[in-house]
Amino acid sequence: xxxxxxxxxxxxxxxxxxxxxxxxxxxxxxxxxxxxxxxxxxxxxxxxxxxxxxxxxxxxxxxxxxxxxxxxxxxxxxxxxxxxxxxxxxxxxxxxxxxxxxxxxxxxxxxxxxxxxxxxxxxxxxxxxxxxxxxxxxxxxxxxxxxxxxxxxxxxxxxxxxxxxxxxxxxxxxxxxxxxxxxxxxxxxxxxxxxxxxxxxxxxxxxxxxxxxxxxxxxxxxxxxxxxxxxxxxxxxxxxxxxxxxxxxxxxxxxxxxxxxxxxxxxxxxxxxxxxxxxxxxxxxxxxxxxxxxxxxxxxxxxxxxxxxxxxxxxxxxxxxxxxxxxxxxxxxxxxxxxxxxxxxxxxxxxxxxxxxxxxxxxxxxxxxxxxxxxxxxxxxxxxxxxxxxxxxxxxxxxxxxxxxxxxxxxxxxxxxxxxxxxxxxxxx
Amino acid sequence: xxxxxxxxxxxxxxxxxxxxxxxxxxxxxxxxxxxxxxxxxxxxxxxxxxxxxxxxxxxxxxxxxxxxxxxxxxxxxxxxxxxxxxxxxxxxxxxxxxxxxxxxxxxxxxxxxxxxxxxxxxxxxxxxxxxxxxxxxxxxxxxxxxxxxxxxxxxxxxxxxxxxxxxxxxxxxxxxxxxxxxxxxxxxxxxxxxxxxxxxxxxxxxxxxxxxxxxxxxxxxxxxxxxxxxxxxxxxxxxxxxxxxxxxxxxxxxxxxxxxxxxxxxxxxxxxxxxxxxxxxxxxxxxxxxxxxxxxxxxxxxxxxxxxxxxxxxxxxxxxxxxxxxxxxxxxxxxxxxxxxxxxxxxxxxxxxxxxxxxxxxxxxxxxxxxxxxxxxxxxxxxxxxxxxxxxxxxxxxxxxxxxxxxxxxxxxxxxxxxxxxxxxxxxx
Numbered sequence: 001x002x003x004x005x006x007x008x009x010x011x012x013x014x015x016x017x018x019x020x021x022x023x024x025x026x027x028x029x030x031x032x033x034x035x036x037x038x039x040x041x042x043x044x045x046x047x048x049x050x051x052x053x054x055x056x057x058x059x060x061x062x063x064x065x066x067x068x069x070x071x072x073x074x075x076x077x078x079x080x081x082x083x084x085x086x087x088x089x090x091x092x093x094x095x096x097x098x099x100x101x102x103x104x105x106x107x108x109x110x111x112x113x114x115x116x117x118x119x120x121x122x123x124x125x126x127x128x129x130x131x132x133x134x135x136x137x138x139x140x141x142x143x144x145x146x147x148x149x150x151x152x153x154x155x156x157x158x159x160x161x162x163x164x165x166x167x168x169x170x171x172x173x174x175x176x177x178x179x180x181x182x183x184x185x186x187x188x189x190x191x192x193x194x195x196x197x198x199x200x201x202x203x204x205x206x207x208x209x210x211x212x213x214x215x216x217x218x219x220x221x222x223x224x225x226x227x228x229x230x231x232x233x234x235x236x237x238x239x240x241x242x243x244x245x246x247x248x249x250x251x252x253x254x255x256x257x258x259x260x261x262x263x264x265x266x267x268x269x270x271x272x273x274x275x276x277x278x279x280x281x282x283x284x285x286x287x288x289x290x291x292x293x294x295x296x297x298x299x300x301x302x303x304x305x306x307x308x309x310x311x312x313x314x315x316x317x318x319x320x321x322x323x324x325x326x327x328x329x330x331x332x333x334x335x336x337x338x339x340x341x342x343x344x345x346x347x348x349x350x351x352x353x354x355x356x357x358x359x360x361x362x363x364x365x366x367x368x369x370x371x372x373x374x375x376x377x378x379x380x381x382x383x384x385x386x387x388x389x390x391x392x393x394x395x396x397x398x399x400x401x402x403x404x405x406x407x408x409x410x411x412x413x414x415x416x417x418x419x420x421x422x423x424x425x426x427x428x429x
Numbered sequence: 430x431x432x433x434x435x436x437x438x439x440x441x442x443x444x445x446x447x448x449x450x451x452x453x454x455x456x457x458x459x460x461x462x463x464x465x466x467x468x469x470x471x472x473x474x475x476x477x478x479x480x481x482x483x484x485x486x487x488x489x490x491x492x493x494x495x496x497x498x499x500x501x502x503x504x505x506x507x508x509x510x511x512x513x514x515x516x517x518x519x520x521x522x523x524x525x526x527x528x529x530x531x532x533x534x535x536x537x538x539x540x541x542x543x544x545x546x547x548x549x550x551x552x553x554x555x556x557x558x559x560x561x562x563x564x565x566x567x568x569x570x571x572x573x574x575x576x577x578x579x580x581x582x583x584x585x586x587x588x589x590x591x592x593x594x595x596x597x598x599x600x601x602x603x604x605x606x607x608x609x610x611x612x613x614x615x616x617x618x619x620x621x622x623x624x625x626x627x628x629x630x631x632x633x634x635x636x637x638x639x640x641x642x643x644x645x646x647x648x649x650x651x652x653x654x655x656x657x658x659x660x661x662x663x664x665x666x667x668x669x670x671x672x673x674x675x676x677x678x679x680x681x682x683x684x685x686x687x688x689x690x691x692x693x694x695x696x697x698x699x700x701x702x703x704x705x706x707x708x709x710x711x712x713x714x715x716x717x718x719x720x721x722x723x724x725x726x727x728x729x730x731x732x733x734x735x736x737x738x739x740x741x742x743x744x745x746x747x748x749x750x751x752x753x754x755x756x757x758x759x760x761x762x763x764x765x766x767x768x769x770x771x772x773x774x775x776x777x778x779x780x781x782x783x784x785x786x787x788x789x790x791x792x793x794x795x796x797x798x799x800x801x802x803x804x805x806x807x808x809x810x811x812x813x814x815x816x817x818x819x820x821x822x823x824x825x826x827x828x829x830x831x832x833x834x835x836x837x838x839x840x841x842x843x844x845x846x847x848x849x850x851x852x853x854x855x856x857x858x
Contacts, residue, residue: 147742291735298724
């Protein structure tokens with residue numbers, strides 16, 4: 001190399017501190033890191049105490065002035081939020097600086113515009129850390145699957161909900177207890193909604209699907225999303241008895257007609273499926289492609305070290321290409337028939353409900369499902385007590401719209417005491 | 430692009446046929462495949478019937494004449510063997526052609542010389558398919574771990590032995606039955622020694638370790654190797670009772686002193702470890718690195734489609750760089766303290782032996798282990814029948830050399846009826 005490469009780091013929180021730690025201790029890592037200079041670090045508040053040592057003259061509160069510096073070639077944005085990093089990244093690209101970001105919320109909303117801007121200014125924008133933190137997924141998808149037609153990318157992409165569901169399964173914690181524990185350990189935010197309602201996973205599957213299928217980023221509101229707050233400990237137990245683990249999965253699945261099925265929801269995963277064993281705060285993505293078959297990437301999806309690892313690997317890959325700039329791949333959808341509405345997906349369902357303990361109750365619900373074209377695999381009465389019986393039902397593959405109309409009739413019917421949960425089931429293997 | 434890129438395919442067996450199928454059906458795969466032309470296919474015997482359609486005028490028995498053609502830019506070697514492909518690849522590199530090969534046996538023996546030749550002629554030699562077939566491992570290790578210091582790469586890299594061990598565990602087949610079944614299904618060769626004796630895994634860990642630690646290829650005879658023919662069904666059962674699966678693991682582990690511990694042997698893997706659930710003919714590699722933590726790559730390690738996927742992805746990556754040639758990374762070991770001899774590793778052991786059913790037999794063996802510094806975690810007497818008792822022993826971490834000297838004394842002692850197995854145990858997580 002020889003050439004020195006200047007970096008501006010925007011944000012010195014968990015990820016930013018991890019980045020500094022790697023840059024300050026480069027020996028034994030990729031040789032190219034030794035040609036990298038940290039030009040400055042922009043922070044919100046200079047007076048805030050830091051867990052990582054940064055020379056005082058590198059710190060600034062003026063991110064815009066920092067990225068203007070002529071010696072800055074690469075801008076790392078790890079400040080979080082949307083509007084300010086959006087303005088900053090726009091400016092950096094306009095200035096002809098390469099950008100590395102871990103900001104999935106920003107990319108899922110403004111990514112397409114930023115990619116176009118990067119292309120216009122002949123610079124790169126890289127974001128491996130935005131999906132599954134430290135796990136290399138986006139770059140392998142871009143560089144190692146070229147021989148393939150990708151048919152699906154299905155993943156556990158949110159460590160918080162996976163941690164909660166794992167604690168419920170392994171230690172019989174209630175949802176609220178597991179959430180409180182995740183918060184006390186720092187796995188969940190004080191306001192946990194972005195995780196438990198599935199927004200974080202929705203942003204990640206938007207980005208992941210665009211890489212897997214080489215399409216522009218989908219609109220977020222096209223992606224069906226369902227959180228975990230309705231999952232009871234009983235559901236986790238019944239799922240185990242039936243041979244499943246409950247996981248929040250993010251789906252990007254190409255249909256026969258070319259449409260893409262994008263969605264995020266709790267799912268019963270057969271215990272033989274590799275995703276069923278991804279526990280705790282770990283993430284994993286399973287890619288199905290022709291002819292390579294099933295490939296899984298597994299590891300730590302969040303945290304300072306793993307996320308900083310992905311950020312700095314992006315920096316190194318930009319350094320590698322600086323001498324021979326490769327133009328960013330143009331992403332334009334050709335003959336793309338669109339995304340699949342949730343009503344049109346076909347899946348098995350697990351249903352749990354409390355019914356009045358009357359004669360013929362199984363027949364009653366069986367008839368309603370049948371009337372709506374929903375064929376059942378099993379229906380079992382559990383824990384009858386008092387005047388209520390709990391029914392656990394597994395269906396064959398049905399269309400979501402049929403299930404919804406069956407459930408509407410069930411909810412309005414007289415035999416129902418309480419509707420509990422409906423969870424989709426992942427096919428085997 | 431615009432530019433056409435000519436390819437010579439050497440070999441039309443399982444992998445070569447898979448390559449042709451991808452090239453002949455490029456729509457929906459990476460766009461760059463559409464600028465690739467198959468110039469010719471070299472086969473051993475033109476008269477042999479083929480499972481894949483290739484235009485007759487593309488076929489030749491003269492591989493050397495084919496690679497000389499000026500329109501050939503990339504040579505794909507998937508013919509197998511060592512001496513002939515070695516001569517061919519040498520010639521191709523000398524002619525300034527890029528080379529893609531899946532030939533682990535060749536690379537593990539002559540790779541270092543071929544890499545130097547490629548560098549001298551400013552061309553690339555790529556070999557993603559040589560380790561774990563379709564699973565992207567080598568390229569992600571090179572391109573996505575630059576921020577890290579890799580501490581270990583441990584994998585199930587041989588599908589044949591993993592298939593055999595899985596059938597023993599799941600269906601209680603004896604080793605010989607499982608091997609015969611693997612042979613009838615095409616997972617094992619008629620002469621299975623390269624797989625069951627660990628040679629194939631030895632070649633793969635040599636290549637994998639050189640990429641993981643950015644070192645020249647190690648000499649094969651520096652790598653300790655042990656096969657599975659001594660594993661009895663009883664060992665698999667006892668391991669399960671103790672909370673382990675038996676897997677053939679290939680290890681490349683950096684020690685505190687910088688030396689690398691390279692070995693291949695059957696291993697007890699704790700059921701909580703992700704490698705314990707890699708079953709059947711699947712492969713997986715777990716990389717531990719600082720700061721990213723544990724990353725696992727999982728998928729199909731062999732077969733026509735997966736292996737051809739990796740070969741063609743290498744071709745695409747060469748195409749991508751043809752416009753802007755990136756010089757191959759120079760691999761020279763600096764301050765490398767060497768490889769760790771097997772005698773110096775520290776590990777837990779599982780031991781099974783048949784002893785005379787005499788009073789004090791547990792004390793007898795316990796004393797011998799203690800005399801050699803081998804501390805025991807548990808010693809259990811199983812299935813006593815007649816005058817023999819089966820002992821199942823788990824040790825704490827011990828040095829291999831201490832275990833060996835203890836076992837020597839045990840084998841020579843009077844209490845031993847039959848020594849059965851000694852299998853190393855993988856640490857948790």
